[in-house]
Amino acid sequence: xxxxxxxxxxxxxxxxxxxxxxxxxxxxxxxxxxxxxxxxxxxxxxxxxxxxxxxxxxxxxxxxxxxxxxxxxxxxxxxxxxxxxxxxxxxxxxxxxxxxxxxxxxxxxxxxxxxxxxxxxxxxxxxxxxxxxxxxxxxxxxxxxxxxxxxxxxxxxxxxxxxxxxxxxxxxxxxxxxxxxxxxxxxxxxxxxxxxxxxxxxxxxxxxxxxxxxxxxxxxxxxxxxxxxxxxxxxxxxxxxxxxxxxxxxxxxxxxxxxxxxxxxxxxxxxxxxxxxxxxxxxxxxxxxxxxxxxxxxxxxxxxxxxxxxxxxxxxxxxxx
Numbered sequence: 001x002x003x004x005x006x007x008x009x010x011x012x013x014x015x016x017x018x019x020x021x022x023x024x025x026x027x028x029x030x031x032x033x034x035x036x037x038x039x040x041x042x043x044x045x046x047x048x049x050x051x052x053x054x055x056x057x058x059x060x061x062x063x064x065x066x067x068x069x070x071x072x073x074x075x076x077x078x079x080x081x082x083x084x085x086x087x088x089x090x091x092x093x094x095x096x097x098x099x100x101x102x103x104x105x106x107x108x109x110x111x112x113x114x115x116x117x118x119x120x121x122x123x124x125x126x127x128x129x130x131x132x133x134x135x136x137x138x139x140x141x142x143x144x145x146x147x148x149x150x151x152x153x154x155x156x157x158x159x160x161x162x163x164x165x166x167x168x169x170x171x172x173x174x175x176x177x178x179x180x181x182x183x184x185x186x187x188x189x190x191x192x193x194x195x196x197x198x199x200x201x202x203x204x205x206x207x208x209x210x211x212x213x214x215x216x217x218x219x220x221x222x223x224x225x226x227x228x229x230x231x232x233x234x235x236x237x238x239x240x241x242x243x244x245x246x247x248x249x250x251x252x253x254x255x256x257x258x259x260x261x262x263x264x265x266x267x268x269x270x271x272x273x274x275x276x277x278x279x280x281x282x283x284x285x286x287x288x289x290x291x292x293x294x295x296x297x298x299x300x301x302x303x304x305x306x307x308x309x310x311x312x313x314x315x316x317x318x319x320x321x
Contacts, residue, residue, distance in 0.1 A: 001117060004032075004091075010067045012075055013037040016091060021113035024105060025097075031110060032091035033117065034059050034083045036075035046078040047306050048122040050114065054132025054159075055204070056196025058090030059083045061131065061286065070129075070285055073295045079302065080122055084114045086137075088187075089198045099186040101201040103133070103208075104220045107140035115151035125153040127302055131285055132247065133204075135160025139255060142232045143218070143225030149234050154305040156237040156298070159244055159281050161251035162211060162218045162226075172214055179206060226258060235263040235305050242270020243278030265301070269294065 005016040019031040038044070051071050053061045062071030062083050075081045087101050087110070088094040095101070118126045130138040135157035141147040142155065182202055190196040210216050218226040236259050240252035249268050256266045269279035276289055284290060 008039060009065075011039050012063075012067055012072060013039055013042055017117070018091075019113060019117055021109060023113055024109040026095050028093075028096040029087055029110070030093050030095070031087070031114065032059075032085045033114060034085075034091075035121075036063065036071055036081040036083070038075060038078075044078075045122055045124075046080045047302070048080040048082060048118050048124050048126035049074055049302065050082045050084065050118060050126045050128045052084065052128065052130035052134030052138060053086070053089070054130075054134045055200050056190035056198050057132075058085050058198050060090070060197070068291075070290075070295050070298065073291070074299060074302075077299050079299075082114075082118050082126065084110075086110070088201060099201050100203040102203045102206075102220075103137050103140050106137045107144055107225075108146050111137065111141045112146055112151065115147060119151065125149075125151065127154045127156075127305060128152055129156040129158070129298070130160060131158045132160060132281065136162060139229065139259075140218070140225045142234070142259075143228035144223045145228055145231075152234045154235040154237070154302070156239070156301070157252075157255065158239045158285060159241060159247045159252065160238070161247045161255050163251040163254040164248065165212065179209060182206060182209075229255075229258045230260045232259050233261050236261045237265050237267070237301055239267045239269065239284065241279035241281060241284040242268055242272065242275075244281040244284065246281045267297075 002018050003015060004018045007014045013036070015035045015037070017033045017035070019033060021029060021031070051062045053059065063069035071081050071083055085092040086106055088098050115126065128138055138155055139157060139160060142152065182205060185202050187199040187201050188205055190198050190200065211218055217224055236256070238252055238256035240247070240249040242249060253266060256264065269275050269284050271278055275293055279290065284294060
C-alpha cells in the first residue's frame with residue numbers, strides 16, 4: 001500500500017492510495033482507492049462506507065471534480081468514504097491479464113483486499129454501496145462467501161440484477177459464435193459505444209454471457225453464488241429505478257428476494273412511490289432529483305444500520321447540508 005496523492009478539493013480532502021494485493025495469480029494487479037474526508041476535520045474518522053462503481057465507469061460516478069455526488073455528500077455528512085476503482089478503471093492501472101478480468105476475480109480477490117485495507121485504516125467494519133456491476137460484484141462476493149459480516153456491516157445494491165433474460169444467448173450456436181468473435185478483442189470501448197468514460201475487459205462480457213446462457217448460472221466453475229445468497233445475513237438494501245430499462249425493477253427484486261437477510265429493504269424510485277420522476281439507471285444516483293430525493297434517504301438508511309453514537313453524529317451533519 002502507498003499513498004500516491006493527497007489533494008484538497010474545496011471543502012474536501014482527496015487521498016488516493018495504491019494497493020498491490022498480490023493475492024491472485026496476476027501479481028501485476030494494482031487498485032486505486034480514494035478516500036474523501038473533510039478539510040474542517042481531517043483527522044476525524046466517521047463510519048466507513050465503500051462505494052463501488054459500475055461498468056464503463058470510475059470514481060467520478062460518486063463525486064465530480066467540482067465535489068458533487070453521493071460520495072461527496074456522504075463525506076460532508078460525516079461518513080468516512082472510500083472509493084475503489086476496478087482493474088484498469090480510472091487511476092487503477094491495467095494489469096497484465098487485463099483482457100481476462102472477470103467479476104469472479106473482483107469478488108474473490110479484489111473486494112476482500114479492499115475490505116481488509118479499509119478496516120485496517122479505520123478500525124471498523126465498512127458499509128458497502130454498489131451501483132450496477134458494482135452491486136453485482138458485491139452480490140457475487142457475498143454469495144461466494146468471499147466477504148462476510150466481519151467485512152460487510154451492510155450492503156446496498158442500486159440497479160443491480162442478474163435475472164434479465166437475453167434469449168439469443170439461450171441458443172447454443174449463437175452463444176458460441178458470439179463468444180468466438182468477441183474473444184478476438186481485448187475490451188469493449190465505453191466512449192466508442194457511448195456507454196461511459198471507461199473500457200470494460202472482454203472477460204467481463206464473456207462471463208456475463210455464460211451466466212445468461214442455456215445452462216448458465218450466477219457463479220463460476222467452483223461456486224454457485226446465486227445459491228450462496230440464501231445464506232447471506234448482512235443488512236441489505238436493494239434499489240431499482242422505475243424508469244430503468246437496463247436493470248428493471250422485477251429483476252432487481254428477484255435478487256433482493258434471493259438474499260437470506262432478515263433485515264432488508266427494497267425501494268423502487270418512481271412516481272408511484274411518491275418521487276418526482278421514474279428514475280433511470282444512472283439518474284437514480286446522478287441527477288439533481290437524486291441529490292434532493294435519494295441521497296438523504298441513503299444517508300438515513302446508513303445511519304439506521306450503525307450504532308446510536310455514530311448515527312447521532314452523522315445525522316447532525318446531514319441536517320446541516
